[in-house]
Amino acid sequence: MTNSDKTKQLIQTLSFDLEKGSLNIYSLFFSCLGLLGFGILLGWSVSNLIGKTNAFPGWWPEPTLLLVWGIVSSYLFCKLAFPEERSAWAFWGAGALLFVWIIYILSRFFTEEVTDHVHVGLCSVIIATTSILFGACAWFFLKNTASSRPGLSGFLFLNLLLASSNLSLKFVCSVQDPAHILISHLAFTLVWIAVLYVPIRKKFSW
Numbered sequence: 001m002t003n004s005d006k007t008k009q010l011i012q013t014l015s016f017d018l019e020k021g022s023l024n025i026y027s028l029f030f031s032c033l034g035l036l037g038f039g040i041l042l043g044w045s046v047s048n049l050i051g052k053t054n055a056f057p058g059w060w061p062e063p064t065l066l067l068v069w070g071i072v073s074s075y076l077f078c079k080l081a082f083p084e085e086r087s088a089w090a091f092w093g094a095g096a097l098l099f100v101w102i103i104y105i106l107s108r109f110f111t112e113e114v115t116d117h118v119h120v121g122l123c124s125v126i127i128a129t130t131s132i133l134f135g136a137c138a139w140f141f142l143k144n145t146a147s148s149r150p151g152l153s154g155f156l157f158l159n160l161l162l163a164s165s166n167l168s169l170k171f172v173c174s175v176q177d178p179a180h181i182l183i184s185h186l187a188f189t190l191v192w193i194a195v196l197y198v199p200i201r202k203k204f205s206w
Contacts (some may be wrong), residue, residue, distance in 0.1 A: 025078050032074035032160055035138055036067065039130070039164035043171030055174035062181075063170050065104060069097040070163030077156035080149050094159045105186045108178035118179045123169060124188035130165040131158075131192060135200075142203075150204035155193075158200055162189045 047055055057063070073094045135157075142157070166185060173185075 029074060029078040031138070032077065033071065035134055035160065036070045036074070036164050036167065038137070039070075039134065039168040040171070042130070043168035046168075047171040050172070052172055052174055056171045057176055062101075062104065063167060065097075065101055066163050066167045066170070069094075069101060070160055070167065072097050073156050073159035073163060077153060077160060080153045080156065094156050098159060102186060105178065105182050109182045112178050114179045115177055118183060119175050119177065120180070120184050121173075121175065123173055123180075123184035124191075126169055126172070127162070127165045127185070127188055128192050130168055131161040131196070134161050134164050139203075151201050153204045154197060154201035157204070158193050158196055162193060165189075 044056075047053055059067075076093045138157075138161075166189060169185065175181075175184075
C-alpha cells in the first residue's frame with residue numbers, strides 16, 4: 001500500500017469515527033456561534049462592570065460586519081473540520097470578509113476627520129488576551145477534529161477568534177476615532193493573525 005493510499009484510508013477512518021461520536025458539523029457550528037455569543041456577553045459584562053455602558057457604538061455598521069465575519073468563518077471552519085472536506089474556496093470566503101472590514105476601516109480613515117493625537121491604549125493587548133482565552137475555551141471541542149487542511153483550518157479558526165475578540169472589544173472601547181480603530185484594532189488584528197498562525201496550524205496537524 002502506497003503512502004497516498006494509507007493517508008486516504010486514515011482520513012476515511014477518522015471521518016467515520018467522528019460521525020459516530022458526539023461531535024458533528026452541527027454541534028461544532030453551534031459551538032463556534034457560542035464563542036461569538038460568549039464574546040458579546042463578555043464585552044457587555046465588562047463594560048457594565050467598569051462603567052462603560054455607553055461605549056458600544058450600536059450594531060451598525062462595524063459590529064454587524066464583525067458578527068457576519070465570525071459567522072461565515074465559523075461555517076467555513078466547520079466545513080473543513082472533517083477530513084473529507086478539501087475545498088480551498090473556504091480561504092477566500094473568510095478572507096473576503098476580512099478584506100471588507102479592512103476596506104471599511106480604511107474608508108473611514110481617509111474620509112473622516114482624524115485627530116492630531118492617535119490614542120493607542122490597551123486595545124491590542126485586549127484583543128490578544130481575549131483571543132487566547134476564546135481559543136482555550138474552544139479547544140475542548142476542536143481537539144476531536146481531523147482537518148485535512150490544517151493550514152486553512154488554522155486561518156479560519158483565527159478569523160473566528162479575532163472576530164469574537166473585536167466584537168467583545170466594541171462594548172469596552174469608547175474611542176471611535178478612525179486612526180485608533182485602524183492602528184489599535186485592525187492593524188493589531190492582522191499582527192496577531194500572523195503571530196498565532198504557526199502555533200495554531202500545528203494544533204490542527206495530525
